[in-house]
Amino acid sequence: MNRWRAWAAGSVDKGCGRTARGAVVAVVGVAAVLLAGCGALSPAPEVTRPDHLDITLIGFNDLHGNLEPPRMAHTVNGPAGPVAVPAGGMAYLASAIAALKARSPHHAVVSAGDMVGASPLVSSLFLDEPTIEAVNTMRIDFNAVGNHEFDRGWRELLRLQQGGCEKFTARQPCQISKPFAGAQFGFLAANTVREEDGRTLLPATGLKRFEQGGATVTLGMIGLTLRGTPSMVSPAGVAGLRFEDEAATANALVPQLKAQGADVIAVVIHEGGSTTAGVQETSCAGLSGDIVPILERLDPAVDVVVSGHTHQAYVCDYSRVNPAKPFLLTSAGQYGTLVTDIQLRVDTRTRRVVRKVARNVIVQGEAFTGAQGPVPMTAVVPSFAADPQVRSIVETYRAAAVPLARRPVGQAAGALRRTPSPSHESALGNLVADAQLHATRAPEHGGAQLSFMNPGGLRADLVPDEQGLVRYGQLYAVQPFGNQLVVKTFTGAQIRAVLEQQFASGSNTVQRPRVLSVSEGFSYRYDLSQPPGARISAMVLHGAPLRDDMPVRVVLSSYLDSGGDHFTVLAQGQDRRVGALDLDALEAYFRDRSPVAVPATGRITSAGRTAH
Template sequence: MSRLRPMPRVLGALTLALVTLAGCSSLPREPQPVAVNIVAINDLHGYLQANPFSYKDPQAPGGVRKLAAGGIATLGGMLSQLRQQDPQLLFIGAGDLVGGSPPLSAMWADEPTLDALRQMGMKLSAIGNHELDNGKAEFLRQLNGGCQSSRPDKACQFRPNYPGSGFPYLAANLLDSDTGQPLLPAYRIEEVRGVKVAFVGAVLRDVASVVSAKGMRGLQVADEAQSINQLIPELNAKGVNAIVAVVHQGGATPEPFDKQDCSQLSGDIVDVAKRLDPAVDVLISAHSHQGYLCKVGPLLVTQGNAYGHLLTHLTLQVTPGQHRVTSIQALNLLADPARYPQDQDLAKLQQEVEARSNQVLLQPVGAIAASPIARRADNAGEMPIGDLIADAHLAGGRANGAQIAFMNTGGIRSDLALEPGQTQVNYGQLATLQPFNNNLIAFDLTGRQIEQVLNQQWKGADDANILQVSQGFSYRWDAQRPLDSRVVPGSLRLNGKPLQADGNYRLVMNGFLADGGDRFSLFKSGRNRSDLGLSDLDAMLQYLKAMDQQGQPVGSSTSAGRIQRLN
């Protein structure tokens, strides 16, 4: 028997290394993730200018920092700075980019705002409820361009040829009921550094509760999560490497807007997040005007406040050749004009809009008795500015026999405050306060029906939508009573006298609320309905002028105590 001779030690080591190298060369190399940067804005609502924003800051006086944040020039400057770091950055919207806008944008049919977003390089946006304020046809005009509008006094007045938004809107769950087909594309795929990122849009399922019946005509809405989930096989077949859901629905948390992985998110968006297919990598939300970077289970859910105060910056590490996101970094960036260079082209656009608008917007209207008159609610849900608006609507409806006015808080868009040196509020401030221009509607309900509609104010333990009420009317509610019966029976009073259950009372309110908006469906039961031919804004203008001329300017810095809360 022969014995194998051992190889010399050096030769053996060399042979082993060569074998090892040969083996390594035959193994596939794991692809390295690439960075995809996404910047999102939500609920801009046509705010071209910087506007008030406050947040908790232990280092600020009183623990609250206040500043004017946003403005298109600042937002454009932020994006330019971020693009210096990544020229392939994707800028997207999450809906309500226009609608419910201040008059600086609204008086031009929001075309300057859409022009600004186009200049910022917006790639796409989910549709929000306010894009539908003026109906399907007008939204499609804003999207596609043209001047054939239901608002001929506003459309194509800023520029004679409006070219359209310049970016697509998305909605997986919005159907054109006239055709049975989707009104908009459900998704858009963007390719960055060799990876495909799918953006899937959706609007809130109960959009009909926050858009007028006129605005919803010809439209149907399906469930957000189900509509997105149905698209996952199609997106996978197209080889996408990441899926971003962009849903115009929201929530809230007591945690700071920039807290990483916040954990106390509540609201409708949580249910949507829980039902999304695990293939969705991140959920960009909107609608509730809150700032958060929260986790719902493993899913990151973000929102960037409103009015251009924040930009949400996401960095996804996406693996080429696979549907795999290895990590996501999320930041909510404060749009502080003092921290970023201004985009000069957008600054010029803003200055042009201001110059062409101020002749109308700066017209004085009348004095007010206090400043500011705030929309911050007290413990019962009553707002000083809500009192003032309801009183103005009541005054506008007196000639039609109105006894009680109601106002929905969603239609109140700002405080009312005098600027330094200002002695009278101007038209622009009032049009910012009530931008929707809804006509006032008067009708009759019984005392029993009024109590029933007030009990529609609570949807959940932490979800109250308190109507603002006019002078002379009062009631009490108890937080310990069941959600559908929180109004204390027998507590409703009109001019100090109890409402009679079978008695008839004439109410006045804006047309959106009168048609059952904001889930107050019982208002649709009103009898002897009359359109007063007077807009909510005109009612306020007339009221303030009349009271000032009488030497009795109105408004208070505190609520009037018309609504009382027990427990």
């Protein structure tokens, strides 16, 4: 039984009676040491009750299995001007968290989701077991699961929590660790509910109690997954689940936590926003995003909101935005490059938070050379040594992955990037669409005539080395999900409807469209000044106008095939044929077409009011 499950199991023998536990609870502090002598006959010395107790809440989010430094930098102001600080790497993140813990005997560590999923090869190849093992060594308390924790389905998510080697994916679990022990911290998902019985898939809340000098303070935590998760993962991965409103779920749980003795309430949510403030500023300047309407409806009894999902870094006293909502809102960016240090002072008489401040700490660990040149270490901000235990885990899995990652697959004529053009297509998206069409064009492979590729499925740019060489690990970084290719027949009218959905797909409105890249030989025009249903025109397929009654064989990923990204029309279609993995198709394209040219981005034309 792992450490987290031991706390959740029911009662804990402390040597002087048993303490019942109906929730996920941990107790730390001086009083736990004093209890060791509670069986003695002599009275304990009188202890002066403190008038306050300080708690350090440590947060991070959107780690995405980045075991190795992600070759990213954060810019800060130094004595001589802006300075780029190299950041990230889980061995350094572990040391940064340990340093923050060492400053306070009363601490809790939480992750706001997407700890795993869309991960680099060293973690993803092993079903993210390495990331869970590395985080176990950090001794964190809770992770509020995000949308990417469902990438391989909810049963695989439960395996990561509980351990074991049951196979739920095409990849083999327990390749290195036999058996895999599972997470020794709690996964929380208060608004993820099983439709069959209305129970949450994972625990909704957690408690952690702190004791000092006769005073006890309890921190209650609510973990939330963003409500839009079903539109971001394969529907099969969340079948049988519903994702309820975030604010309503949290508000219903606040009085329950209060009844269990919680003095401080923290909401840990995989949803977020952005600000115009710098990484080390503590300002709400320009705060926007989907987190804002949630905050506006959240119970003001909440003290802290640790957020994620948008990969943005911010620390914001939300009372500056709305005085009736005195939350402290934080996010630590992405990939373990930052960790948030949240300081809470609790009045032990009123049992209320009387002071709360936070800052984002850059996880500076090692220098690197990027596209813009060397990024050296700097003394402007502190640096951290690599944690030896985490480094050992990373090295073990890296050694197992390197032979595959370094295998050459072909050459490219230039950098293939995800940067969107004015019409929101990208060179890399067009390349992947072309590769999918290439793999399925032959009649025996499906007879595809057109390919669609969603931008969210592209997780890294593809940049060849000085000799133009591209390696397997780079392709894997671009497409780490392991989707299969699916070929189906659609009418021209259905294709038009799909393209209309780009501008009306859930939260992705005309201001933030999710434009599909298309394969060579297909083109069209959109005009956002026209009403919905009349925005798409001039569809041409291989030199001929595409009529509404014309049947077309279309290849797409299994993610889009199931209606992912709100493209519900793509779940329709006839004569479905399942083919190879998307990654295998991309590798075959490099093998057959090297050196691969950089595709032009003129397949889609925007007119009238452009998207932003």
